[in-house]
Amino acid sequence: MSSVAIIGDIDTVxxxxxxxxxxxEVVNTPEEAIAAFDKFLDDEISIIIITQLMANEIRNHINRKIGSDVLPMIIEIPDKDGSSEGSSDQINDLIKRVIGVEMVK
Structure with a gap:
């Protein structure tokens, strides 16, 4: 596995x-985001960057596909409109996936 991929709106991509x-991959719908995500999984991309808006739309699909695997690393970024409300804390999620322990604040 090597390489980086991006999924999001035209400006971000x-x-x-x-x-x-x-x-x-420029995506406008959850269906397009799922197709792009699956394509990058098949291509064995090690880092998939996705806008928070699209990640929230396909959250269940992402969780089903990667489960507790460390790779690919999924990095959610704000799109041109900024951070989405209620976005998950990515660092804590990553730590939980990697070491299996949830960090408490």
């Missing part, structure tokens, strides 16, 4: 493409 990310 364009910014990452300008930054050198070659694996990129």
């Amino acid at each position: 364009s910014g990452f493409r300008l930054g050198g990310v070659k694996q990129a």
Whole structure:
């Protein structure tokens, strides 16, 4: 596994493409996001960056597909409109997936 991929709106994806990310999918619907996510899993991408808005839309699908696996690492980023309300704490989720223990604040 190697490489980075981005899933999101046109503005976000364009910014990452300008930054050198070659694996990129512009999505507008949850169905398109699921298709792109599955494609990147099949391509054995190690880091999948996805906008929080799309990640929230396909949260159940992401959890079913990756379960407790460490890779690919899923990184959620705000889209052009900023952070979404109620977004999960990614670092705590990642720690829980990697070591199996939830960090308490």
